[in-house]
Amino acid sequence: MNFVTPEIAWAPLTPILIVLGAAAAAVLIEAFIKTPATRRLVQLTVTIGALAVALGMVVVQWVGLGDSAGTVVMTGKITVDAQSLAWQAMLLVFGILAALLFAARTADGEESFTSLGSVPPGSTEERLARRAGLQVTEVYALLLFAVGGMMLFTCITDLIFLFVALELFSLPLYIMVALARRRRLLSQEAALKYFLLGAFSSAIYLFGAALVYGSTTQIDMESIGIAIDFIPSNDAMLLAGAVMVVVGLMFKIGAVPFHSWVPDVYQGAPTPVTAFMGAATKAAATAALVRVMYLAFYPLEWELSWMFWAVAIASMVVGTVVALVQTDVKRMLAYSAVAHAGFILVAFAGLTPEALTALPFYLLTYGLATIGSFAVISQVRERAEDGGVAAEAVRLGQWAGLGRRSPLLAGAMALFLLSFAGIPLTAGFIGKFEVFSAAVAGGAWPLVLIAVLASAVAAFFYVRLIVLMFFTDVPEGAQDTVAVENDLLTRIVIIVTAAATVLLGIVPSGVLNVLQDAAVFLVSAG
């Protein structure tokens, strides 16, 4: 046996390498810069710089694509094509916005992350750490690892490599979830739940991948797709394996019945982390699911369609119905995220080429609105007894009259909510329109009908919050209990996401045309 030097086309991987390299560098920065304040500044600069440069590289790659569909980086392992570049660009944008939110501070100079993750909440050590001005600046490194893992996730064509990337972006998320500054007990609870269920689902994914390997002798997606054509499609082991693989990805998307972690984790995690994973995890998981379905399990479309229908309907119904009775803003948006997982799965009906445009666009609009709305949430704070700023005011009742206190902030929130609801002139409308058209093209009009009904019902709880903000007066005696923060970085994020939401709602054609070019997979084999 002779060793054959592997042929790897490194160039298309530059964006990912930049991000992961910066992540490793960020770990070193942790070791070498002692002052927390300086470290924060350096980490923030490195993070945003790396993400921006990577974004630039993605654009360069995109332009360089020309008419070709993409490059096979390594046969059967990674393929960077137009579709994955579109997803990568989106993830990088989300990453930059999230990094800004990570660095945001309240007027009291308080960050969203705890000053020391290892000491018990409320202990003397925690107070000491806070007084010493410690900061968990490792979150920037973790963010970069997560973004890098997600970017890999979008272009991998191998089920086991996919598992590695899945863990690469999940582990940082598990950790970051546990690091909230306020309500840390909830944050740690959320981390434990997320971790345990995440590990559970990745075990299921892995067993599924093993079964698929067993029935096809292949592990890279294209070869699986080809191999399935040669075996009877009612091979039970293959079907069970495929179901388990898809379940692992649906868990990350947050679809019913694999959604239970979503509300708890969204509520418990530090708000910037919620914003990031609400937007980016869903996008990355959807990207991977698209690739798995279109490359590997395309021949099983008919068999698996039942699963997609059932899960999509269950997600839309459960997400919508339970969101109606929520009293916590973050939790309400979490259930709305579950409902949106349903809308995403609707587009998979029939595995049409239209979905390859519709899904990135939908995830882009959804992600922007998610980051924006959680950014707004991070600005609405409870006021402590001594007049200082306390934790986020997440009870619905505390949002009453926000429109009077801060019309622009409330207006932005209303915009994001309308976008979630899919009201015309917001990005969400175009996103829903595209997704539903894709499903109709796939012949799934009953599913679309249910989806339209679900969005109509869902509009109720979005509008309820808007009504609460603008048409309800601040309760008597509660005027001073809510403080509105005015952090520059957060404001930048809110303005950018709001502007994008409006622009994508009014002039979506530019982005849609770009994504139409991205609706191709590079198929190397066969």
Place this chain on the structure above:
Amino acid sequence: MQSLIWLAIAIPLASAAFLLVAGKRADAWGHWVGVVASSAAFLVGAGALLEMLGQDAANRATTLTLWEFIPGSDLNVNVGLLVDPLSITFVMLITFVGTLIHFYSVAYMEHDVARRRFFAYLNLFIAAMLLLVLADSYLLLFFGWEGVGLASYLLIGFWNHRNEYATAANKAFVVNRIGDIGLIIAMGMMFAAFGAVDFTTVFAEAPEASTATLTAIGLALLLAACGKSAQFPLQSWLGDAMAGPTPVSALIHAATMVTAGVYLIVRSAPIFNGAPNAQLVVAVVGAITLLLGAFIGMAKDDIKKALAASTMSQIGYMMLAAGLGPIGYAFAIFHLLTHGFFKAGMFLGAGSVMHAMNDQVDMRRFGALRGVMVITWVTFGLGWLAILGIPPFSGYWSKDKIIEAAFVGEGWQPWVLGGAALIGAGLTAFYMSRLFFMTFHGKARWTDDVHPHESSPLMTVPMIVLAVGSAFLGLFMATGDRFTHFLEPVTGHAEHHDPVIPIPVIIALTLALVIVGAAVAWMKYGRADVPETAPAGSLATITARNDFFQDGVNRAVFQRPGQHLTRTLVYADAAIVDGAVNKQAHGWARLGEASRKLQTGQVRSYAATMLVGVVLIALIIVVGGL
């Protein structure tokens, strides 16, 4: 300039955004930004008009595709503007009157702390209204339609610290939503019938569609028009809308927005042409409203509400004309144009009077203002002569044509419609003269604390300009049927038909009724003393004074059930927000509560949910796949 017409929308919109964002820094000079933006929009419109006049009558419609809204789907929705004689007429009216009112508002709102915000809303309104009339598809028109609704809502409730004003704003909002449903339904039916909502496709395919379809679409459009234009039975909001600042009443609730319904009907001419029944309903609604408005106008003592009733009545005339088909379309728009001038002028006059009288609106406390407010008196008087239809002032040329056209036809229609129009003219003369005499003539019945004075030039100059328009615009436009020919490419050529009564007779009858009406008003309100408190009055007066109990009817028919519905919702809301489990929450909420219990917080239950899900799905698919 036609290709730059989008600037007319973009400039006021940008200005509105700027004024809203700029904050307190711009308080000192922000209003001038608003004025400049509106003037710029006017200049763009004027340029487009001049360019259009230089072209052949047949080539005057230009479609401007701005961008593709949703590319690549079966449903090609583009964002485009349509510049043709009809839309350019509206552009000119909106920007010209709008700019004058901007100037006027600078002085009128001088002492208001939120003047900058006011101008932002005004600019927003101008932009939305221009979008409405320039849109090349019903969808885009709908966005403008909603935009003007929003601006109107914001402006009516501008002084929302006063509770009844906020209520008025909400009322206008709700009634307008009812109308909007009509437009949405109409669009849905167009999608179903023609597969598109842009004017070109719809109008090209309308002649082939069945009459039933066209009638249904037409009626839905009429519902929309009724909501926006305060036509029977959705007229109730207009009177209350007078709660807004007077320039708003002049611009939105007299000259422009309320006429959007008429625009919608005239623009949809190809649809209505194929649906005679829908046309008849339009005409009848117009006739009812014109009489209803006139009756209400006779009994109101609030000067703005009387003017509002008059607006309602005059729009009734326009609707009537629009319902008559091709012979009426041009006259509807013509009257709309002249009305825009004289009614805006009179509203500004009323504002000037209110300014002088410490914001009083009760005409019974006015009187004998002729002496102290000469300019206001003269300009208002010109408007009064115009609305009465005295030749050669504007109103004569437009209203008389409508009355003539109403008498064209067969069977009972000309007699009923024509009769209504004719009687309406007499009633108009009465209530407008009543208003005029009560305000400017007779004895002074001022309260002790008022010291009337003429307003500043910034207010009087726009009034003078509008008065000149009220006086001569009609004559200019009517000479040689200039305006009718201008609109012909859009409204279609109308065959000449003879009315059932000879035209000279109609003219004579109309003038006679007008003179009688004015004379009666002079006897009762000009020469005789007007009591300072309103007499109890007969049943008819009370009925009219209370807007024909429209509010009561609305309350019983719409509001009560609606309230019950909202109350349940609010109750459920309160219960949910307070975290209490609401026993009576309807199905969804109960379902939600039930499903919520599944989220126990126990991570082991979550894992169980997942595992059961996996096993079930795998089982079904594996068994189903065998």
Place this chain on the structure above:
Amino acid sequence: MVSEVLFWIVAALTVIPSLALLFAKRPVHIAMSIVLVMVGLAAAYVGLGAPFLGVVQIVVYTGAVMMMFLFVMMLVGVDNAEDMRETIKGQKWIGFLAAGGLGILLISVIGDASIEPRLTDTVGNPEGVAMILFSEYVLVMEVLGFLLITAAVGALVLTHVPRLTPRRTQVELQAARVLAGANPVNKPMPGVYARHNALDVPALDPQGQPIEESVSRVLEIRRQTQDGQEFRAQLEDTDNPDHEARPHGAPSRDADTRNTRDGEEPK
């Protein structure tokens, strides 16, 4: 072909201890059972022609992962027996049914598969694995590196407590102790002057009074100290016959020595 004996041994060695996961009470027992399972699996890998993996399995799982589990168990209390009564209603049934269903489903789908083993002699050997690992899978290897960095950073963030108060020098410590009113000199050892070298005998001060705190506090709490007075008596009896004359609480010898140091003549 695989040896049947091996299979049954492995089956017994994995399934039976793994049941401890469901039924054993003490986590330590469970962890040790899982170690057995891992060893069993390693045997299976060797039997299946993957000796390299077998070794890795032992090193990684039994050597590292399970030991880490044991460490954490010791941190959180090694002998916490779990109360096996189920607290969530119906969870036991759902759990057994779902897991049982999963097992039956998987076994039936595996049984349904018709896979013909290919008869080749290629078995796993470290060289072969290395060849493929560093050619085809080299990218995955590199990504694994990042994964391990993440894990290390994560563990540090969540568990490492840095020094929160400045480290104090001995001088500072001493000063603080004196300020707090502590005795500046060393405590006497138990038994000093008491003519006894047992830990439970209090030392005697120069007056011969027992110093109770010279005995370890642990003994005191356990009431295992000797009575100091008793040893004092011994002292009086043997060493200092004129001690009797001095009344209780009279100036001590301390005072005398001080006087002496001051230069005065002793009596």
Place this chain on the structure above:
Amino acid sequence: MTAMSFVYLAAILFAIGAAAVLLRRNAIVAFMGVELMLNAANLVLVAFSRMYGELDGQIMAFFVMVVAAAEVVVGLAIIIALFRARQTISLDEPAELKG
């Protein structure tokens, strides 16, 4: 007897691991259940690798081991942090996030 019998064995181990996650309140024990599930998947990979006479399955199993080790580190770190705050590692205890 073929390597297929090991796949059956793996299925049983996988189910036992899953049951442990559902039934055991001790976070560490539940976590060991997950580890058992991953090991079961490894056994499947190795068994198929043997049946097909190729090394890919073994290499995948090797990756899974490394990933599992990393996962264990993070998981135990979370458990320790939780224990420091609550003095318990029962999975039933932290259940404030619900509804």
